Amino acid sequence: MNRARTSRLNTVAAHAALLAWTAIALFPVFVILVNSFKTRRAIFAEPLSLPSEATFSMVGYRTVMAQGDFLLYFQNSLIVTVGSLTFILLFGAMAAFALSEYRFRGNMLMGLYLALGIMIPIRIGTVAILQMMVATGLVNTLTALILVYTAQGLPLAVFILSEFMRQVSDDLKNAGRIDGMNEYAIFLRLVLPLVRPAMATVAVFNMIPIWNDLWFPLILAPGEATKTLTLGSQVFIGQFVTDWNAVLSALSLAILPVLVLYVLFSRQLIRGITSGAVK
Amino acid sequence: MTALSLENVSKSFGEVQVLRNIDLVVEPEEFVVFVGPSGCGKSTLLRVVAGLEDASSGTVRIVGRDVTRTPPAKRGIAMVFQSYALYPHLDVEGNMALGLKHAGESRAVIAERIATAVRLLSLEPYLKRRPAELSGGQRQRVAIGRAIVRKPDLFLFDEPLSNLDAALRMATRVEIARIHRELGTAMIYVTHDQTEAMTLANRIVVLRDGKIEQVGSPMALYNDPDNLFVAGFLGAPSMNFLPAGRLGAPGATVGVRPEHLRLASEGPLAGTITHVERLGADTNLLVTLGGGETLTVRLFGQHPQQVGDAVALAFDPANAFSFDREGRRIRH
Ligand SMILES: Nc1ncnc2c1ncn2[C@@H]1O[C@H](COP(=O)(O)OP(=O)(O)O)[C@@H](O)[C@H]1O
Ligand SMILES: [Mg+2]
Numbered sequence: 001m002n003r004a005r006t007s008r009l010n011t012v013a014a015h016a017a018l019l020a021w022t023a024i025a026l027f028p029v030f031v032i033l034v035n036s037f038k039t040r041r042a043i044f045a046e047p048l049s050l051p052s053e054a055t056f057s058m059v060g061y062r063t064v065m066a067q068g069d070f071l072l073y074f075q076n077s078l079i080v081t082v083g084s085l086t087f088i089l090l091f092g093a094m095a096a097f098a099l100s101e102y103r104f105r106g107n108m109l110m111g112l113y114l115a116l117g118i119m120i121p122i123r124i125g126t127v128a129i130l131q132m133m134v135a136t137g138l139v140n141t142l143t144a145l146i147l148v149y150t151a152q153g154l155p156l157a158v159f160i161l162s163e164f165m166r167q168v169s170d171d172l173k174n175a176g177r178i179d180g181m182n183e184y185a186i187f188l189r190l191v192l193p194l195v196r197p198a199m200a201t202v203a204v205f206n207m208i209p210i211w212n213d214l215w216f217p218l219i220l221a222p223g224e225a226t227k228t229l230t231l232g233s234q235v236f237i238g239q240f241v242t243d244w245n246a247v248l249s250a251l252s253l254a255i256l257p258v259l260v261l262y263v264l265f266s267r268q269l270i271r272g273i274t275s276g277a278v279k
Numbered sequence: 280m281t282a283l284s285l286e287n288v289s290k291s292f293g294e295v296q297v298l299r300n301i302d303l304v305v306e307p308e309e310f311v312v313f314v315g316p317s318g319c320g321k322s323t324l325l326r327v328v329a330g331l332e333d334a335s336s337g338t339v340r341i342v343g344r345d346v347t348r349t350p351p352a353k354r355g356i357a358m359v360f361q362s363y364a365l366y367p368h369l370d371v372e373g374n375m376a377l378g379l380k381h382a383g384e385s386r387a388v389i390a391e392r393i394a395t396a397v398r399l400l401s402l403e404p405y406l407k408r409r410p411a412e413l414s415g416g417q418r419q420r421v422a423i424g425r426a427i428v429r430k431p432d433l434f435l436f437d438e439p440l441s442n443l444d445a446a447l448r449m450a451t452r453v454e455i456a457r458i459h460r461e462l463g464t465a466m467i468y469v470t471h472d473q474t475e476a477m478t479l480a481n482r483i484v485v486l487r488d489g490k491i492e493q494v495g496s497p498m499a500l501y502n503d504p505d506n507l508f509v510a511g512f513l514g515a516p517s518m519n520f521l522p523a524g525r526l527g528a529p530g531a532t533v534g535v536r537p538e539h540l541r542l543a544s545e546g547p548l549a550g551t552i553t554h555v556e557r558l559g560a561d562t563n564l565l566v567t568l569g570g571g572e573t574l575t576v577r578l579f580g581q582h583p584q585q586v587g588d589a590v591a592l593a594f595d596p597a598n599a600f601s602f603d604r605e606g607r608r609i610r611h
Contacts (some may be wrong), residue, residue: 113374136606169364171360171361171363171366172362172363172364172365172366174326174329174331174351174360174364175354175358175364175365175366175425176361176366177331177350177351178329178331178351178352178356178357178358178378178426179352179377179378179381179429180352180378180381180382181352181377181381189368190366193368194367198449223487
């Protein structure tokens, strides 16, 4: 048996599988993008064909832009997503560091309590959350959304990050202490860079559901000034008529920022993985 | 002034007492090695000295100053870890400079200290490399350099050679001994490897279950152990023990080092060779006696004995050690 040939075969098989998977995963995105540039008639007649001279149309994008507030929705979504991710990562990492680094009474219980949220969907508490937001006057603010999403993301963040931080070498932290680093410097300069792949994972896991969420924007911040992109796009979907050109164009635009954020985070992910591999 | 003095130091983790009433004095310029089996508390004791763990009770003094409640950075110590513990995001120079920067030293001082350490350890070619781009031996030299630049009153080493291969271990051991001679600073060195202990130490501290079993120079411990544990722990191959009754000797146990056993034509210790190790300079024989006990015999030079040969063993009673039922040495 020729080893070189088997491994070549394996490579081909692996690439074929990966390519097939990529095609399947990208297909819906492809359909959305392609059809967003077509006339309404062409969308329904030949949904899979590329736009030709006859069927090319920017009407969807024009409708979306003419809606005026679309840029604002975009901005709202970005603020909510980036703000929530920042707080999830910051507070999640801080809590994880305390849990993994210090021996104190109730450490285990505290860890369990913080992780409990993983199993309980936050939407169960929607009514209570809404009452709280009404009482604090936070209804129709982006702050309300950021607070809720931070609460929603923290349990898993604490759980994942504390597991990773436990694996950071004690000797390294102790070397830092002997060199005069305080606990904040050890956290920020030694531990955080080493768990960067885990941070990226947490960020990616949280980013998509927050960006796409319809539930909380609809309930907590349905006002015109605080509408998110997902909520804003709903105007094009009517009970009787749906403006498919506009819906597809809005979706195409909505994909972009998530894609950028994802590329940023996944680069961190890959860097973390390879830096471990060559060590 | 003494480099370190420990007075009645104890340490517990919750219910578990890991260090029990440790008293120890380390003189200036002395090289002291802590040895003991894995889990006996060597690292914990070193970390108490470093300030990485607080002593549950007792006092730690470094060059006369009570540092029991002082943070590690202000104790005047430097530490080298088994896992090197270099900062992965800094190059070699940055690794050595970090502690000095935190101590607020001027750039000129930092540059001069680093230059000295680099010369002492031949680190010149690696200054701009990250730890990931260095071999294990190079990393450990950088870690030693990082300790040297701090100009500590006391160096602490926690099994610094355990991650290196045998050849490198020997070379680095020699290097550490040379650095100790050149700097003349007191050093405490933790190891479970008795060769390192014997070759490096001015004085060895043997620990067991968080207690000091015996303190003394390597030869004092080897030639005059206080108890069964120390006698068995130092020396490779380790000492043979036989029930005293079998030899008609006083006490409960008799110990004879393998090199003090010789082959005889006949005697009470008759048995069969069950294993032979030929090392070139030495030949080690494992001999199983009629009673089932196995003794190790260390013969100098090369010998023709084969597995299965019947032999008798003899020794000079002056070279034997007697121990009582509790394992304490009976001195005549
Ligand atoms: N942080 C800790 N919490 C609880 N037990 C510990 C801790 N550190 C060490 N121990 C226990 O103390 C004992 C001595 O450990 P150590 O000093 O590391 O031994 P060694 O002599 O191998 O260096 C071990 O039984 C270990 O389990
Ligand atoms: Mg240890």
